[in-house]
Amino acid sequence: MGHDIIVLGGGPAGLAAAVAARGRGKTVLVIGNPWQDSPLARAERVDNYLGLPGQTGAELVGTFRAHAEELGTDFVTGRAISLMAWNGFMVTVVSQVYDGQALILAPGVVRQAKYPGEAEFLGRGVSYCATCDGMLYRNRPVTVVGRSKDAPLEANYLQSIGCQVTYVSAREPEGLDPAIPWVRAGKLAVKGDQTVTALEADGADLPCAGVFILREAVAPTDLLPDLETEGGFIRVDRRMATNLEGVFAAGDCTGLPLQVAKAVGEGHVAALSACEYLDRKQP
Amino acid sequence: MIHFSKEGFDKALEQGGLMMVDFWAAWCGPCRMLGPVVEDLAKQYDGKAIVGKVNVDEEQELAIRYGVMSIPTVIFFKDGKEIDRKVGVMPAGAFTQVLDSNL
Numbered sequence A: 001m002g003h004d005i006i007v008l009g010g011g012p013a014g015l016a017a018a019v020a021a022r023g024r025g026k027t028v029l030v031i032g033n034p035w036q037d038s039p040l041a042r043a044e045r046v047d048n049y050l051g052l053p054g055q056t057g058a059e060l061v062g063t064f065r066a067h068a069e070e071l072g073t074d075f076v077t078g079r080a081i082s083l084m085a086w087n088g089f090m091v092t093v094v095s096q097v098y099d100g101q102a103l104i105l106a107p108g109v110v111r112q113a114k115y116p117g118e119a120e121f122l123g124r125g126v127s128y129c130a131t132c133d134g135m136l137y138r139n140r141p142v143t144v145v146g147r148s149k150d151a152p153l154e155a156n157y158l159q160s161i162g163c164q165v166t167y168v169s170a171r172e173p174e175g176l177d178p179a180i181p182w183v184r185a186g187k188l189a190v191k192g193d194q195t196v197t198a199l200e201a202d203g204a205d206l207p208c209a210g211v212f213i214l215r216e217a218v219a220p221t222d223l224l225p226d227l228e229t230e231g232g233f234i235r236v237d238r239r240m241a242t243n244l245e246g247v248f249a250a251g252d253c254t255g256l257p258l259q260v261a262k263a264v265g266e267g268h269v270a271a272l273s274a275c276e277y278l279d280r281k282q283p
Numbered sequence B: 001m002i003h004f005s006k007e008g009f010d011k012a013l014e015q016g017g018l019m020m021v022d023f024w025a026a027w028c029g030p031c032r033m034l035g036p037v038v039e040d041l042a043k044q045y046d047g048k049a050i051v052g053k054v055n056v057d058e059e060q061e062l063a064i065r066y067g068v069m070s071i072p073t074v075i076f077f078k079d080g081k082e083i084d085r086k087v088g089v090m091p092a093g094a095f096t097q098v099l100d101s102n103l
Helices: A012-023 A057-070 A130-137 A151-160 A260-281 B006-014 B029-044 B060-065 B092-100
Strands: A003-008 A028-032 A074-077 A080-085 A089-093 A096-105 A141-147 A164-169 A182-184 A188-192 A196-201 A204-207 A210-215 A247-249 B018-024 B050-055 B073-078 B081-087
Touching: A003 A012, A003 A089, A003 A260, A012 A028, A012 A057, A012 A260, A028 A096, A080 B029, A089 B029, A096 A260, A096 B029, A130 A151, A130 A210, A130 B029, A141 A151, A141 A196, A151 A164, A151 A210, A196 A210, A247 A260, B006 B018, B006 B050, B006 B060, B018 B029, B018 B092, B029 B050, B029 B092, B073 B092, B081 B092
Parallel strands: A003 A028, A003 A096, A028 A074, A096 A247, A141 A164, A141 A210, A164 A182, B018 B050
Antiparallel strands: A080 A089, A089 A096, A188 A196, A196 A204, B018 B073, B073 B081
16 A cells, blocks of 8 residues: 655656665655656766766666666656645556655656646646546547657547547657647647637647647646745755655756756655655654 | 435535535546545535535536536535536645635
């Protein structure tokens, strides 16, 4: 039943946190996208990580991951779409719910400005969860804004349950059902009256009842609306504690410099603080 | 904790009073996350407000009638009229606030 610590993000900060917490005998679940997709994994060469110069980013993060795995960290691949503090913390990934007693945020930098109209029509046609809301749009036209690798699969799912799907993305999608029309567009806006009526894509209106916006990650501030930030980064103290009880943060999400060494150090501190928090809570 | 059918829902609505209704479905992870919160509120407000759930899979007519476009959606009714709604997962306090100010 649940883990001691849930870590959101499987990059250097999240994996360092997992290693430190396993060292203290805590059970740890890391939720994140495939590590091969992390920005670090695409770095050609990293020369400033102590003791391990000249490695590719993929080698580094692969080594970190293997270390965390060896120590018995549990992993779930996917995107956390919803989070709630209730007897600890509950996190939804697709249609599965995971729970833990402390939370470490290490999602990296989630670069994503919201589209015009997106926040206004959230819950009135805009959705972030195809599995949750797809059934409510059966037999109706919907657009899928594909901003993540698995977005084509979610579009295929919507099509399979009877939605009339149009897929919108800036780059050609991989794995999209050929029966789904694809519109290449970069500049998007959600339009509507009481509810969504269209997605404007590069100046042309695509009439629809629903817009599914599927990004790589849901921003921590959307998961935890009361989370305090400063200049777009999560505000933390020296213990990597956020303003919310039991919630810690580490890595790029807390601010500059966006460096592996800093992320690893912060992940370590965040985990020790989370362990201390748990020990105080249940001696 | 009442699981409303359409008939049961309409009857409860007719009786007036304060109602909180959680529109949900089994396939929806965030809905399952909210489930225990709603059950807790049903106990907490027993005798003061009716707290129930509508499965949008089984009661599509109700979901369409109230324009539920994203689940979980929690709708509050008083004297048969909608007074407020909350879309998405929220802490319990967001719901108790509406209930308390309408008791």
